[in-house]
Amino acid sequence: QQQVKQSPQSLIVQKGGIPIINCAYENTAFDYFPWYQQFPGKGPALLIAIRPDVSEKKEGRFTISFNKSAKQFSLHIMDSQPGDSATYFCAASTSNFGNEKLTFGTGTRLTIIP
Amino acid sequence: DAGITQSPRYKITETGRQVTLMCHQTWSHSYMFWYRQDLGHGLRLIYYSAAADITDKGEVPDGYVVSRSKTENFPLTLESATxxxxxxxxxxxxxxxxxxxxxxxxxxxxxxx
Structure with a gap:
């Protein structure tokens, strides 16, 4: 059972555009929502994360928007660059000790065209 | 350098063979995880470990075996590869x-x- 649904599967955006990747979750116990970025031939790396007590978090050009009532969260990349081309995974977990497992979405392959 | 190292990077084997994938970390992190990544499935957890000698199943554990005798190492074994x-x-x-x-x-x- 897929507890975190991610869309779209792939996305092509012109340089400077704002790609948006969406995720939806089912488990209301989730209270930590990270995004991981993966370049070809490399392992995923933490990009940005949010807790449900805020509706938005920004780090540089990357923004997470969170809608607790809809159980949805999304990643926006401002002024996208070809170097942002990568696969992006959303994930969710509960933040308390003893629940260190992350549930990942299926990933979005993002391509930024120059 | 501190980090996490996997070996080998590439492996080709035949069905029925046993194969072990190695993982070594230098941060002294207590938790270690093994995932498999397949198109359309994202990252799925196979096994994880909270500390040396403590392991537990993830989402897709069948056909895999893990051990953790030392904090820094967490090998994954496919006993009879398919x-x-x-x-x-x-x-x-x-x-x-x-x-x-x-x-x-x-x-x-x-x-x-």
Whole structure:
């Protein structure tokens, strides 16, 4: 059972555009929502994360928007660059000790065209 | 250099063979994880470990065995490899607490013929 649904599967955006990747979750116990970025031939790396007590978090050009009532969260990349081309995974977990497992979405392959 | 190292990076083997994937981390993280990455499935947890000699099943544990005799090492063994286990395998480590970042290795691409 897929507890975190991610869309779209792939996305092509012109340089400077704002790609948006969406995720939806089912488990209301989730209270930590990270995004991981993966370049070809490399392992995923933490990009940005949010807790449900805020509706938005920004780090540089990357923004997470969170809608607790809809159980949805999304990643926006401002002024996208070809170097942002990568696969992006959303994930969710509960933040308390003893629940260190992350549930990942299926990933979005993002391509930024120059 | 501190980090997490997986070996080998690439492996080709035949069905029925036993194969072990190695993972070594230098951060002294208590938690370690094994994932497989397949198109359309994202990252699926195979096994994880909270500390030396403590392991537990993830989402897709069948056909895999793990051990953790030392904090820094977490090998994954396929006892009798099957074609369905062809995948890219990632090892990760983290500190305790569900909001701690997981640090991933660069993966092992395993092909089973």
């Amino acid at each position: 074609r369905s286990q062809t995948s890219v395998y990632f090892c990760a480590s983290s500190d305790p607490g569900g909001n701690q970042p997981q640090h991933f290795g660069d993966g092992t691409r395993l092909s089973i013929l």
